[in-house]
Amino acid sequence: MIGGATARVPAKINLHLGVGPLRDDGFHELATLFCALGMYDDVTVRPADALSVTVTGDNRRAVPADASNLAAKAVIALGERIGREPNVTIAIDKHIPVAGGMAGGSADAAGALVAAARLWRVDLPRTELLDIAATLGSDVPFSLTGGTALGTGRGEQLLPVLHRGEFHWVLAVSGIGLSTPDVYRELDRLRADGDRPTDALTARPDDLMVAIASGDVHTVAPLLHNDLQPAALSLQPLLRRTLRAGREAGALAGIVSGSGPTCAFLCADLDAAVRVAAELSGSGVAKAVRTASGPVAGARLVPVDGH
Numbered sequence: 001m002i003g004g005a006t007a008r009v010p011a012k013i014n015l016h017l018g019v020g021p022l023r024d025d026g027f028h029e030l031a032t033l034f035c036a037l038g039m040y041d042d043v044t045v046r047p048a049d050a051l052s053v054t055v056t057g058d059n060r061r062a063v064p065a066d067a068s069n070l071a072a073k074a075v076i077a078l079g080e081r082i083g084r085e086p087n088v089t090i091a092i093d094k095h096i097p098v099a100g101g102m103a104g105g106s107a108d109a110a111g112a113l114v115a116a117a118r119l120w121r122v123d124l125p126r127t128e129l130l131d132i133a134a135t136l137g138s139d140v141p142f143s144l145t146g147g148t149a150l151g152t153g154r155g156e157q158l159l160p161v162l163h164r165g166e167f168h169w170v171l172a173v174s175g176i177g178l179s180t181p182d183v184y185r186e187l188d189r190l191r192a193d194g195d196r197p198t199d200a201l202t203a204r205p206d207d208l209m210v211a212i213a214s215g216d217v218h219t220v221a222p223l224l225h226n227d228l229q230p231a232a233l234s235l236q237p238l239l240r241r242t243l244r245a246g247r248e249a250g251a252l253a254g255i256v257s258g259s260g261p262t263c264a265f266l267c268a269d270l271d272a273a274v275r276v277a278a279e280l281s282g283s284g285v286a287k288a289v290r291t292a293s294g295p296v297a298g299a300r301l302v303p304v305d306g307h
């Protein structure tokens with residue numbers, strides 16, 4: 001048996017997030033355009049006497065180091081599928097914001113699946129790995145595939161989308177996380193006071209997909225959209241100030257990333273992103289400010305502990 005395997009997994013943002021009505025199973029029907037960004041967690045899986053989890057990295061705080069960690073659940077689920085005890089130690093090097101709307105836990109689950117499959121030398125068909133991923137969370141299949149993809153159903157059904165060129169983003173990370181179920185619940189509450197959700201909300205974002213295929217960042221910027229943004233702003237009103245500060249700093253557009261509270265700002269090019277990030281850092285509206293470009297590939301094996 002090999003000594004260990006490491007998978008590197010990107011964060012995601014949603015370039016479009018259309019949220020339909022609440023389904024009977026407690027999930028909302030979605031039409032979303034995922035994009036994987038070059039901000040990564042590394043997940044290393046090694047043989048051990050029993051299952052354990054360790055977490056290092058600048059975002060290690062608030063990540064559970066026990067069996068409730070999504071990476072541990074992933075290894076258990078894969079072990080059950082192939083009839084193997086999950087006797088491994090999982091080491092997560094955490095750089096994706098926690099509870100930030102960038103699919104950090106999902107990334108670790110996807111990384112654990114890829115690394116454990118390598119460690120155990122199982123060669124599952126891609127569709128089977130994606131099936132296991134979907135049982136762990138709606139964002140986990142996308143963390144496996146990466147790139148740019150249209151997500152439907154509860155976000156787990158994926159179709160690759162053509163994305164020409166590389167886009168440059170600035171991420172403003174909030175000091176206080178938001179719980180994904182809370183944000184969906186808040187959206188339902190806001191909608192109960194207004195118009196009822198319709199099927200139109202989950203229409204495919206064709207104009208945005210054409211713009212992304214063209215690679216023209218200026219056409220893409222005004223088409224970015226997130227139905228969860230009003231709910232995230234309702235729960236964290238200070239995010240309005242963050243969004244305003246990013247636009248004033250020169251970003252082409254800013255949106256809340258997924259369920260938030262991270263705000264994602266699209267910039268004209270890499271130089272503009274560096275300038276916007278510097279100005280946002282000085283403005284004090286975010287706990288941390290980062291730049292990242294995308295799209296990038298999904299979970300992939302790298303040399304163990306390699307950087």
Ligand SMILES: C[C@](O)(CO)[C@H](O)COP(=O)(O)OP(=O)(O)OC[C@H]1O[C@@H](n2ccc(N)nc2=O)[C@H](O)[C@@H]1O
Nearest residue numbers: 026027028030137138139140154155180181184258259
């Ligand atoms: C906001 C997004 O990040 C956008 O990509 C995702 O929709 C959230 O995906 P996730 O964190 O993987 O969420 P899951 O672990 O599958 O679900 C957590 C909870 O979020 C809510 N949820 C999630 C996905 C969805 N399509 N509808 C929902 O209402 C449900 O309350 C669910 O119990």
Ligand SMILES: Nc1ncnc2c1ncn2[C@@H]1O[C@H](COP(=O)(O)OP(=O)(O)OP(=O)(O)O)[C@@H](O)[C@H]1O
Nearest residue numbers: 069070098099100101102103104105106108139180
């Ligand atoms: N490996 C993990 N990394 C981070 N959080 C985890 C992990 N495993 C379990 N959690 C729990 O999940 C909660 C949500 O964290 P996560 O970082 O996945 O949120 P998120 O990025 O907003 O999710 P998403 O964008 O997929 O909705 C955390 O508060 C934490 O308690």
